[in-house]
Amino acid sequence: MSRFEIIHETRFEYSAPISETVMELRLRPQDGGGQRCLDFHLEVEPRAGIRGYRDGYGNQVHYFNLLRDHPRLRVTSRSLVETGLPARREVDGAALVLDYLRPRPPAGDVPGVRRLAARHRPATSEPAAMEAALDSLALAISRDFVYDTTVTTVYSSVEQVLELRAGVCQDFAHLFIAAARALGAPARYVSGYIHVPGPEALTEGASHAWAEAWVEGRGWLGYDATHPVRAGANHVRVAVGRDYRDAAPTRGVYVGAATGAMEVRVSTRPV
Amino acid sequence: MFAGPAQPRAAYRRIYERLSQLGAPELARRHQVAMGMLRNHGITFAVYPDEQGIEKVFPFDVIPRVISARAWRRLEAGLRQRVQTLNHFLEDIYGRKRILRQRAIPPEVVLSSPQYMREMDGFPVPQGIHCHIAGIDLVRDQRGDFLVLEDNLRTPSGVSYVLANRQVMKRVLPDLFAGYPVRPVEGYTHLLLRNLRWLAAREAAEPTVVLLTPGIHNSAYYEHLYLARQMGIELVEGTDLLVDRDQVFMRTTRGLRRVHVIYRRVDDEWLDPVFGRPDSIVGVPGLVAAYRAGGVVLANGIGNGVADDKAVYSLIPTLIKYYLGEDPILPNVPTYLCALDDQRRHVLAHLEQMVVKTVDGSGGYGMLIGPESSRRQQEAFRRQIEAHPRAFIAQPVVSLSVQPVLDGSRLRPCHQDLRPFVLSGPDVDVIPGGLTRVALKAGSLVVNSSQGGGSRDTWVLGALGSGDSEVA
DSSP states (O other), X not given: OEEEEEEEEEEEEXXXXXXXXXXXXXXXXXXXXXXXXXXXXXXXXXXXXXXXXXXXXXXXXXXXXXXXXXXXEEEEEEEEEEESOOOOOOOSXXXXXXXXXXXXXXXXXXXHHHHHHHTTOOSSSSHHHHHHHHHHHHHHHHHHSXXXXXXXXXXXXXXXXXXXXXXXXXXXXXXXXXXXXXXXXXXXXXXXXXXXXXXXXXXXXXXXXXXXXXXXXXXXXXXXXXXXXXXXXXXXXEXXXXXXXXXXXXXXXXXXXOOEEEEEEEEEEEO | OEEETTEEOGGGHHHHHHHHHHOHHHHHHHHHHHXXXXXXXXXXXXXXSOOSSOEEEOOEEEEEEEEOHHHHHHHHHHHHHHHHHXXXXXXXXXXXXXXXXXXXXXXXXXXTOTTOOGGGTTOOOGGGOSOSEEEEEEEXXXXXXXXXXXXXXXXXXXXXXXXXXXXXHHHHOGGGGTTOOBOOOTHHHHHHHXXXXXXXXXXXXXXXXXXXXXXXXXXXXXXXXXXXXXXXXXXXXXXXXXXXXXXXXXXXXXXXXXXXXXXXXXXXXXXXXXXXXXXXXXXXXXXXXXXXXTSSEEESOTTTHHHHOHHHHTTHHHXXXXXXOOOOSSOBOOOEETTSHHHHHHHHHTGGGEEEEETTOOTTTTOEEGGGOOHHHHHHHHHHHHHOGGGEEEEEOOOBOEEEEEETTEEEEEEEEEEOEEEESSSEEEOSOXXXXXXXXXXXXXXXXXXXXXXXXXXXXXXXXXXXXXXX
């Protein structure tokens, strides 16, 4: 069992004051799946009334409308999370997750994805064979693709990642999801954090993303194609969805004649 | 309309006699007057692939279609049964998912639909109603039975033609109505407005209802304008609305005004850039969150497309039995799911006899009409079906009933369909009538306005008349 304090700060700076921001936040770590959120605090500057709902994926969503001029915006969340708890295994319900098989961009059903999937086809139809095939898929992605923060954007598709042979955790998660679906395993995107001790961690200072695949009799299993490991006690799950867009920490629009820049800082600290 | 060569069925005898008495030149003149009236009403539509002359008057045929009281009673019961079932289905799959857990239907057919929106899972829609406005497309086969061709549960259009066609008929050929107890269709907008206001009755004594349109470039813009005017409500675009603390407001010259119910004619994906496509400029940022919070009601609900998906369509007879314990009153057209291996093989082996459609398409675009298609078109569809089987269904060509249209001064047989409109509120109501679309291109089976179809007034008779046994 581990405990982490996570501070996640997102700053938006605009070239001129904007008149409206409407934003949804998926920042609260989930309860369940082997973790528990002990404390959560959210702050928006300038101050705005924060409301919430639970979306169809089970994510806790916070949102606000800021209807007065503002040249910048800061969203800060502080979470205290316990991980590595015994997880309840979801063994039935395969019939209810079949929508996670449907390909859609950015994790589209493109020839490169099919070729990648074909190299990791499970040897038998046993769940254990699928589980192992997905391990080899995650391993192959981390081995054959270069971690590079300068080549892709949050909008990059798996085609682009396959061409570049490089990307970041989000891209590798999308690629894993697309290939897992091609293998017949329902797969979803996980947005969250990873705690990697030491300064050489790949995702230092940023949020993290990985994937989960549904394996018959085992339920959702977390595969991190960046490191590559099974998601474990150092992973903190925040939101899930079909892909990045469903689970993104912040998603919103602003109204105003200005250009914006976004900066994100994340720190995870064992406590 | 004809029982045999030049032998009009009983219900049409008087219509036919009066039209003959008028004579061809006079009939042609009245047809011109009718088209002029429709133009003045602004009853036009936009056709996307046609670069020039974007707006057209939906061609109008002066010969009405007559439906007997008895045939209508059955149709009405069937439509009510179908729409109630579809609503139960949406309530279930976005709620407890009983039908999927019990595997009463193959769950993969539902969950693989591109229109299944998991984001709305678990959201209890106001009053439990998902499809406030439904348009159900029917055809009549050569035996005279009505079959359902497809369901439209998202933002169905066409009702403005139903209303306008009736107005025009009464002005242009008033004599034709004599002796026919034609049921009025004019109650539609009152009923719709009543239902929409009812949705917010708990929120406000005098709820404000608006119609949200994507704007002037939408193919149904004139219908939006027409309906808003008929209901006496504001026609708004996304930029006219804003969301503040879970409430929706309309910008007016006298400041902000609270909006309680939105009859939206903007598709799910474009409704709110925070919810759907981030590049949507026709939506309202934050609208869906306000809807979830109960600050505003949307009609229709979000995610209805899964119930009018053409693969899910093939399951509807089963759904009717499952949710209502009844036998379907209106049968489906036989449908092959290309996602299933054996059915796909059958389709590919008989492409030249099939109508192939994409599961989430509408408007008659992207269809293959087997008997009218070339080898090359068939091969192109074959490749697409093999690459994306879930995206296609196929139906055998239905031998449709025909009714003559006026072609210049001659009568020519044409295929037609019928789209009645079903409103769900405190009750489920079907307006007595509907949009009858005719395939005006000689020999064509496609009746969509975007594909050269036209329309005619549809008369539902109020009492059992002499023509009751033989009505087309």
